[in-house]
Amino acid sequence: MEIYTPWEYPLSFISLRPIKERMIDIALPKGSLEEATLTLFKEADLEVRRTERDYNPKIADPRIGKVKILRPQEIPIYVQNGYFDLGISGQDWVKETGADVVEVARLSYSKQSSGSVRIVLAVAEDWDINSAREIPPHSRISTEYPRITAEFFENLGIPVEIFFSYGATEAKVPDLMDAIVDLTETGSTLRKNGLKIIDTLLESYTVLIANKNSWDDPQRRKEIEEIKTLLLGVIQARGKVLLTMNVAEDKLDQLIEALPSLKMPTISKLYHTDYYAVETVVDKREVNILIPKLKSLGAEDILEVNISKIVR
Ligand SMILES: Nc1ncnc2c1ncn2[C@@H]1O[C@H](COP(=O)(O)OP(=O)(O)OP(=O)(O)O)[C@@H](O)[C@H]1O
Ligand SMILES: O=P(O)(O)OC[C@H]1O[C@H](OP(=O)(O)OP(=O)(O)O)[C@H](O)[C@@H]1O
Numbered sequence: 686m687e688i689y690t691p692w693e694y695p696l697s698f699i700s701l702r703p704i705k706e707r708m709i710d711i712a713l714p715k716g717s718l719e720e721a722t723l724t725l726f727k728e729a730d731l732e733v734r735r736t737e738r739d740y741n742p743k744i745a746d747p748r749i750g751k752v753k754i755l756r757p758q759e760i761p762i763y764v765q766n767g768y769f770d771l772g773i774s775g776q777d778w779v780k781e782t783g784a785d786v787v788e789v790a791r792l793s794y795s796k797q798s799s800g801s802v803r804i805v806l807a808v809a810e811d812w813d814i815n816s817a818r819e820i821p822p823h824s825r826i827s828t829e830y831p832r833i834t835a836e837f838f839e840n841l842g843i844p845v846e847i848f849f850s851y852g853a854t855e856a857k858v859p860d861l862m863d864a865i866v867d868l869t870e871t872g873s874t875l876r877k878n879g880l881k882i883i884d885t886l887l888e889s890y891t892v893l894i895a896n897k898n899s900w901d902d903p904q905r906r907k908e909i910e911e912i913k914t915l916l917l918g919v920i921q922a923r924g925k926v927l928l929t930m931n932v933a934e935d936k937l938d939q940l941i942e943a944l945p946s947l948k949m950p951t952i953s954k955l956y957h958t959d960y961y962a963v964e965t966v967v968d969k970r971e972v973n974i975l976i977p978k979l980k981s982l983g984a985e986d987i988l989e990v991n992i993s994k995i996v997r
């Protein structure tokens with residue numbers, strides 16, 4: 686009898702289906718990244734059609750074949766082994782499993798925010814140590830990331846005892862364990878459980894990963910790049926709006942000076958008048974200050990328009 690963890694899958698666990706005969710097969714993450722991923726695909730016009738608890742949904746797109754929803758911990762290895770051409774997971778799990786895949790794009794979203802998460806070393810607030818170097822040898826460390834943790838302490842030259850955790854890791858200090866290596870996003874779980882961070886092992890973010898052979902195949906790569914363009918187009922557009930307005934010629938220059946812009950604003954002359962139309966992309970956050978300011982500088986007919994994608 687053999688028991689394999691994802692990072693120890695044997696060589697026989699490799700897809701032998703020829704690349705050319707199939708469309709792009711995709712693995713999407715269940716759990717923390719699930720909702721944000723499904724929203725992203727919908728906004729990218731690659732809507733994932735599924736009913737609740739259906740792990741074999743469909744995406745109606747001529748490039749995309751099989752779609753499966755799987756745990757993000759397993760996705761990098763399945764992509765490496767050719768069961769999928771493309772996958773979404775956390776960079777933490779690419780690192781932990783050691784999967785040999787191509788990082789096609791960094792997708793800036795996590796469970797709660799548009800940012801990244803950190804894998805940190807934390808101990809009880811009242812333990813009088815403040816860095817990983819002060820962890821006494823043979824301390825017990827609980828973690829969902831045994832390999833990242835082992836590598837970190839090997840580099841420090843501190844022999845520790847690493848205990849695999851299935852979750853609720855923060856509950857284990859100080860009664861069961863001396864320290865934890867766990868993921869934090871907002872920091873609220875650490876705080877609520879009386880823990881303090883004493884080191885950061887890595888910063889992680891959501892990644893779009895591809896199988897190496899799929900990436901090396903020109904036709905596959907083109908399709909993967911097209912899917913990436915749609916996904917990144919949505920992410921780029923988040924928090925941005927398009928402002929359009931008209932302005933009289935004599936006020937044009939001072940108006941342009943007040944405008945933030947992705948590159949330069951687009952300006953066109955209005956037919957048979959001395960007015961110009963101006964359009965530019967701005968951060969939604971600035972609009973409350975910007976619109977009244979533009980109006981006071983002579984802008985008329987100001988429109989604020991939502992943007993679905995920005996493709997550069
Ligand atoms: N706030 C977050 N909490 C946990 N994982 C997050 C968070 N934001 C992003 N992730 C990423 O999601 C992946 C973990 O997904 P997973 O489905 O295991 O989440 P989970 O919340 O731990 O699930 P479960 O509640 O079943 O343990 C990792 O790659 C991690 O980096
Ligand atoms: O910094 P925060 O915003 O509080 O988020 C981080 C917490 O979220 C995850 O827990 P999860 O809900 O997955 O529970 P688990 O530990 O049982 O996996 C993660 O393992 C941390 O415990």
Ligand SMILES: [Mg+2]
Nearest residue numbers: 829851852853
């Ligand atoms: Mg978890």
